[in-house]
Amino acid sequence: MSMKKKLLVAATVASIGVGALGVGVANAATSTTGTTETSIVDKIAAKFGLKKADVQAVFDQNRADHEASRLTKLQTKLKAGVTAGTITQAQSDAIVAEFKSLQTTRDANRGKMSTMTAAERKAAREAEKTAFDKWVSDNKIPTEYANMLHGGGHRGHGGPDGDIAPASDMTSTSSTSN
Numbered sequence: 001m002s003m004k005k006k007l008l009v010a011a012t013v014a015s016i017g018v019g020a021l022g023v024g025v026a027n028a029a030t031s032t033t034g035t036t037e038t039s040i041v042d043k044i045a046a047k048f049g050l051k052k053a054d055v056q057a058v059f060d061q062n063r064a065d066h067e068a069s070r071l072t073k074l075q076t077k078l079k080a081g082v083t084a085g086t087i088t089q090a091q092s093d094a095i096v097a098e099f100k101s102l103q104t105t106r107d108a109n110r111g112k113m114s115t116m117t118a119a120e121r122k123a124a125r126e127a128e129k130t131a132f133d134k135w136v137s138d139n140k141i142p143t144e145y146a147n148m149l150h151g152g153g154h155r156g157h158g159g160p161d162g163d164i165a166p167a168s169d170m171t172s173t174s175s176t177s178n
Contacts, residue, residue: 041055041056041059067103070099071096071099071100074095074096074099074148075096077148078092078095078096078145078148079092081145086142086144086145087141087142087145091139091140091141091142091145094139094141095141095145095148095149098135098149099149102149132146132149132150
């Protein structure tokens with residue numbers, strides 16, 4: 001493969017990832033249910049004569065990098081909260097554990113929502129919200145920190161830019177799940 005072709009492929013994959021806030025397309029692209037997004041991997045592989053597994057690896061690595069970055073940002077904000085005395089170290093540890101649990105659940109459930117009816121999706125979201133709200137209550141997590149896990153009404157995964165919204169930017173008093 002020529003260098004020009006490699007650069008074009010890299011630019012295409014990068015623009016797709018950035019255009020969809022990285023994680024959204026990457027998560028959908030790894031679905032095994034035959035969703036439209038899955039075909040993005042197929043289309044890129046076919047268009048540029050690449051191995052599907054190689055293109056999939058780029059999407060998977062992008063998702064992993066994004067999640068690692070989100071965890072690092074979360075841990076930084078939690079450390080500041082512990083230092084400021086707005087949360088305890090035990091609450092901080094619980095939030096990190098819940099972040100990882102939610103990530104694992106998302107990975108395990110990737111693509112399942114696309115096979116559900118609208119009513120089933122709504123019921124699943126409501127069940128997730130109820131379970132999350134109970135977790136927040138049981139762990140006495142302040143709303144602004146709970147919102148770091150679910151975005152607090154912001155777009156995307158944790159905020160308008162796809163990152164974890166800073167505690168000072170949160171105005172919602174209820175956690176929501178999209």
